Amino acid sequence: MTPFRKDLEQRLKNPQFREEYEQLESDFVIMQALIDTRKKLGLTQQQLAQRTKINQADISKIEKGISNPSLNTLKKLAKGMHMRLQIKFIPIED
Template sequence: MKKFDTFLEEQMKDPDFKSEFENLQPELDVIRAIVDARTSQNLTQKQLSERTGINQADISKLENGTRNPTLNMLKRLAKGMNMELKIEFTPKQA
């Protein structure tokens, strides 16, 4: 992971790259939260699909960033993992 961190640090010096990266961060955070929640319970995408009624292919698309989840879908995922969905706004860091 050291090589990636070094690469990212170098790329963040470019204002255009940094702006685009920061714009994508909320989507990346949602993806990471879904994957982390699912894997923390040792669930496969198929098992989560069975619990939620969400097609496994759609869960895969969410996790690889090619589909954006609706709020209803996030609620269903949380319920299927016996978790609470929490969305919050936080102040920007300077």
């Protein structure tokens, strides 16, 4: 186990930290999924912007976690990458 992972597991024992971490986790999952999918398809942000009619700067902000995309924006991004957007609700672990 890496020192980072070990530290994270220790911090997650704190209920307040865990709640804040879990709230941010979905943002990170969305950001990483967008970046990974775009790169896997060999698309630049500019190419994805052209396909979706979303400004390249806005795509950059989403990928950096600066912007919180709407559901409609996520659907446009998925369509621009010839993907289907899927959202899941997952039970909270105690």
